Amino acid sequence: MTADPKLPARPLASTIAAVLLVLLMAGVALQVGIGLWIDENWFSHLGYGQVWLMSRAAPWGLGLGVFGAMALWLGLNLRLAWPQAKRPWRGLLVGLTSGAVAAIAMDHWFTFLVALFQQPVGTTDPILQHDISFYLFSLPLLLQLQRWGFWVGAGTAGLVALCYWLRFRRLLPAAQGLLVQGAQRHLLGLGGLLMLFQGLGHWLDRYTLMYSNRGSFAGANYTDVHAQMPADLLLAAMAWVGAAALFYLAAFRPALISLKAAQEKADWRWVPWQVTALLLIFGGYGLAAIGVGVFYPELVQRIAVLPNELERDRPYIEHNIAFTRAGYNLSEVDVQPFQVKDNLTPESLTRNTATLKNIRLWDNEPLLAAYRQLQEIRPYYQFPSVDVDRYTIDGDLRQVMHSARELDYTLIPERARTWVNDHFFYTHGYGLALSPVNVVTRVGLPDFFIQDIPPRATSPAAAAAFPIDNPAIYFGELTDLDVFVNTNAQELDYPKEEANIYTTYQGTGGLPIGALWQRLLYAWHFGDWQILLSQEFNPDSRFLFRRQIAERVHTLAPFLRYDRDPYLVIADGGLHWMIDAYTTSRSYPYSEPTPAGDLNYIRNAVKVVVDAYNGSVDFYLAAPDDPIIETYQRIYPSLFKPLGAMSAELRSHIRYPNDLFEVQTQQYATYHMSDAQVFYNKEDLWQIPDQIRQLAGARGEGGSEAGVNNWLFNSTLPGPLPDSQAMPPHYLILELSSIDATANPSGSAEFMLLSAFTPVNKQNLIAWMAARCDGEEYGKLLVYQFSRESLVFGPQQVEARISQNPIISEQISLWNQQGSRVNRGSLLIIPVEQSLLYVQPLYLEAENSKLPELTRVIIAYRDQVVMEPTLDQALQALFAPEAGARPGSESGSEPEGAPALPLGSEQAL
Template identity: 45%
Template sequence: MKRYKLILLGIVVVAVWILLGGGISLYVDALWFESVGYYGIFRSVIWLKAISWLVGFLISILLLWVNFWLASRRTYEQEIWFRQEYLVLAMDEKKNNLFKAGILVLSALLGLFVQAQWLMFAQFNNQVPGGPADPIFGKSLSFYFFDLPVWDFLTGFALALVFFSLVVAGISYVFHGHLGYSRQLHLSYAARIHLAILVGIGFLIIAVRLYLKRYHLLFSIRDNGVTFGAGYTDVHAWLPVYWILTGLVLVVAVLFFIAPLIGSLKHALAGVGAYILIYLASGIYPAIVQTFRVEPNELEKESTYLSYHLKATLDAYDLQKIEVKEFTTVGRLDAASLAANQGTVHNIRLWDWRPLKDAYGQLQTIRPYYSFEDVDLDRYVIDGNYRQIMLSVRELNFAQVSEQAQTWINQFFQYTHGYGLCASPVNEVTEEGLPDFFIKDIPPRSTVDLQVTRPEIYYGEKTDHPIFVKTRMKEFDYPQGAQNAFTTYAADRGLNIGSFTRKLLFAWELGSFQILFTSNFAPDSRVLLNRSIRDRVRKIAPFFDYDNDPYIAIDQGRLFWIQDAYTTSVRYPYAEPFERQFNYIRNSVKVVIDAYLGDVSFYISDPDDPLILTYQRIFPTLFKPMSELRPGLRSHIRYPEDMFGIQREMYCTYHMRDPRVFYNKEDLWEIPHEIYGDTEQAMESYYTIMGLPGEDKEEFVLLTPFAPKNKNNMIAWMAARSDDVHYGKLLLFQFPKQQLTYGPMQIEARIDQDPTVSQLITLWSQKGSRVIRGNLLVIPIEGSVLYVEPMYLQAEKSEIPELTRVIIVYENRVVIGETLKEALDAAVAAGPQRRAPLLPPPPAPETSLNPELQTLLQDAIRQFDLSQERLKEGDWSGYGEAQRKLKEILDQLRTRTAPEPLPKSSNGTD
């Protein structure tokens, strides 16, 4: 007895510990939601979960209790033959209480099962009815999105309740003497009626589920089918089979209901056997139809259903809106046409985000505890010009703080935020091949009319650990030479620390009991939680899918994160699933997060989406219309890459809108490949500013080319528009079929074969440098196509990639230049192809140098090594001094090694 008491005590302690921890987390969540202005969302979710659990619990305990009561009204003592002897079974008070406790626990667990579906019930109750009707049953889209999931769940839950009721009643009948085995099975009349009715109810529910299964044919995937969704065999064979099975199950249910009246279960059991046999054989008739009627005439039989499938897939991925045009050549590019398209030419992206991130990291990290997590691409009006620029936020990475400095105080009080960002144009480099910064350094210094006045990053992609602000201890702000600048968080955001009770709660929640004993808290001290922007938005709205690339935007000197959110479903009739994840998607919400305050706003960007309209009914205070987004941020809304990537993958197949062409897969496309570095990979879609054919001004678009399946030529390119009233529009430009247009891999092959390029790469490689070939960009201009590929050089002893050459391929010319302008001029120039000169070859090892030159070379190497050491130490003054001395030495070398001028000819000409 003592052992059982100890076990019970242990269970109680664990339960109290779990409940206490859960209660504290729930209370802290409530405080957090209130602090960010979404307490109403938190309350609604808790209420919906509580109601769902309570309804599930009450229904479960009511049904289980009723069945237990019906089975325990009369008690008989019985003997059961077990292992060659009789055992006496009887229900006593202990077993009775244990039974009741088991019913209570089981009902609570079933309530949790219902609670997990709280969002589905909320969608059902708040749905926006309508949407296109399916072509087979005529049901609207809202039926499949909101009604069918609920009916599927309710019938499954009801079937589970019937099963558990049978178990409870059966066990109860055994202990109350109504059901037993003493040499033979015996069952009382009352038990027979009760259990037969339960089984009959179970078969009624199965009949309803078979009826609902007809609608699931619209999501069927069959190995021998040519389409997703119901095909000819599904409609003409499986649909009748389901009707037959439904009718048979109804008959079986009736047989169980009348079994007690006729005093025999033989007919009911025979019905069950017949149902099982017919169910097992149900696939025979559809297989015959498929084999002998469909396969010999597949295109004819499936053509109608293929058209349903094509239309549904285009609608589900928002591809039906694509405007298809022909990309026609209007003439050869020349200097005049380039001058007329300066907005496009001046925004050709030379910097790939990977080498640029490395360059930012080496040049602008400043201190080892800062890091650049990602490089974003956006557009701004810079000094009156529409420019494409790349930005990266300098976030705090506490893991990179020296091990000795990773103290509790530093983590929670000192190192609280990142600082500033870097910004540079996509197409400009310094003489050294490095990015030409628009914004750099700490504090941020800008060379253009784009200012950052609130550079602190309290919320970001890398920023994740909780911190305390407005304490008696100043926060580290940024390094300032030999000293550091300090600051105090100026906003009223976060959770107030307040009383000792609050400290105790936060100590428990954060697992940090130093909170109880520190003397650094002031009356207005606060804790900032959920500082990762991904975690932050998911905490508020977990029912969305989120884009993998949130990006930073500057508006009125402040920094804001913009995060795209998607509504998805797996229940769009006839629509092809994308990688078995979903078969419907919309970019319905733009989320904006203030990098300093942490304020989060959700703006509806697709008001026609039935899912977002339903969420708006469930959470009316969560969303705002796009018209309320401040204009400075609205100008930075862009078409999301993840959405575009999904659409372009689907469009490779579903641009074929004719059922016959689709059936034969006559015109499959694919994403072309390119060479990045020295590796072949699928081309990445890319943002650019360009003038679209037929438009009178340049705009910011997301672009991708297409190639025919298993071929390398280019067949089309697609652009997603992001600016103003054109936002969200998709344009597809197809090349004339009688015209061969080189594709990216063909261009890469021509670059590989070009002697100038290959010699240059060989020369650099011999010197121990790494050559990085950047993304190949397809730039359509006035009916022509330019191919642009930057080349980066990374020295053996340096981690800074330098942009050293630009390759342009136009028509039959492969041109390499030190600058974009040089390469462009050579590419469009008339006459024979011009090539940029190679670097002079390195001197042979045996060549001897005079002592003076040898001394200068050694001094140059020494100053270079010294400058690299100063750079790694973050000593910018020392780095600048070493670079200055290095320049002086190189100037001397240049003077002493300059070739003598050639003598003039006798006629006075050169």
């Protein structure tokens, strides 16, 4: 006989497969290891090595613990169910299942940490008398554990039953109709475990009633407390009785299911009493779950509550009001009356110069479009958004708007998009454009305080107010491409007409990449082998990655929620990004969730500062008494710094975040009502007023990520433009002492964020709300309510009066017929002493141009509406008729060459 030549192929194929498997596993391990090494270096370079260690050790520690416990549990159960099964197959099944469960558990590692490190709040819920920390931190973990326990038990029971079926081919052997005793004990025990977790679920359901939406408000109502809660207790008790019965049968009464004998004798009295007991227990539980758990509470709600809802639910409505206010930090709003007198005089304007000369006439979108036309300089520069801030200039507090000039890699010409250019040459943006909020040139364009490349101050006062030692922006909103600095290649600093200016990075950002082994690791991890092959590196070269500030801060602290609008700050000689960060929860009891349903508790707990040149990131505690941030601080003691550690210059630019204020005003529109009956009847429901947006002609390009009306100059959006939208909050400098001397005894002007309210389905103003931004007063909320005895015009009413003004409407129609289009800007409500001024800018844009010009200013006061080329002239027309139009007239005159200067200033700085 001759040997089959094909026989050696099998061991060879097996060897090759084994080698490939080992290589694959080694490759995966190497990739993970290199990734961990790079991450650890990146975190440690920023000073957050402990954060990285905790963020990696906690999920892996939890995962390994769950994997071990699950493997032990499942291995014992499978060994009992099928001891004759081959160990490799059983081990593979245990390993895969345990790994899947461990991977799921690792996704919830932070839930475990906050429960472990939780801080008490010091406030108890009024029904179950638990500290609020139980709901914020413990209850989410307990609910998760209950779900895991139940489904692990159910999965184990199903797997065990399958093993017994495969082992015996059927659960009831035909020989005697009896289930094998061991299998019976085993399945009864697993059934008892399932009922144990089911009872725990009912027990925890009592606490989730604090988020109930059964009534017309969030939180437990009368039915929840007096019907649903007792029902949950009864169901928990019945489930635990069922669990005890199953455990008893598993331990002492096995092999007693004999349905075959009962069938043969045609007498069901032969059915064992244990089976009857189980049927009664579980049948009773099933009926109770439907009848007591579902129908009974609904019956109570319909018969006992709905006919007398206010009387029954009054104490629970009060809980909802109190806890919603606490959840949104609205418990200490200072409410004052505001009696509109409309008695302004020229002397009043002089007393309120700081307010009037800072009225913001530039909207985000038209100003952004102007910046992009006038100041981008090169096609690869981009202004991503416009931000509002305040600076002291020549001794006066001035409101300004600015935007960072970032490098947008998508705008680099395709032929120039080489690997070297992307990673070595085009490395950073440069400087910013900055202008006052209401100063324009003679042709209606922004009159800059800082402009051009390199950034140039337009006056000595501006130069003193905005010192910038290094305007390069290596870290920003658009910088999403990894770059290498301190290399042998030329690095563009900024362009000039005659030649480019080159630079070498002098900052502290980035990780070393000069050594060959470092380049090898980075090339492997990022899958870019040109990193290894390039000859541009030297021993001092550094690698800058995760340069987009949103990605940067989220990688460091993913458990915080970040504001949509980072803003640039000039401070300490450099450029810094300020980002507001929030702690949020959906688990604050009795608190009304937002319309999106994603939170019912929020605090602006952290201010994040990112250095635009070095990339350093600092997290400062802005609300140290917030229980959530206190818990995070215990988890990461090295992550957060006290707010006092922030430089005084940076602290002077902290502002109350717009995103938070919008959430608070939405809730306050309902929760300003403190009386339960008024709240229930919705007698005094408010809303954020709408403002009319009238756009003539085609749309231009532009837009602002930060702006609410980002469709204003965006020609790419399809469909009709909206004619109205909710009036966004706006920042302003306000002399609050002229309105309320007790709120600001110093009399100094301050930076504030303001929003207005109207009654629901009405257009008249009912109140305005302001958030203070400066110094010790930061974060305080003020509400000024108008008298209900007189009408105060709201934004839509004022804009209707503007639209109906014959001179203004005729002028707008004329402009729209002469190769241009007119856009009406946002209407601003400006409180001045005990009066209100309504100010609206008017922008003119030629059909063949995308450069809007601020061409008119409309002011409404009392029964007067005027339109003039400048704010000064409009105010003079209202309050100094000898210098302009007569009082009460509507002016539409053309400009006579007078510069558009803010009231009280002699010239633009």
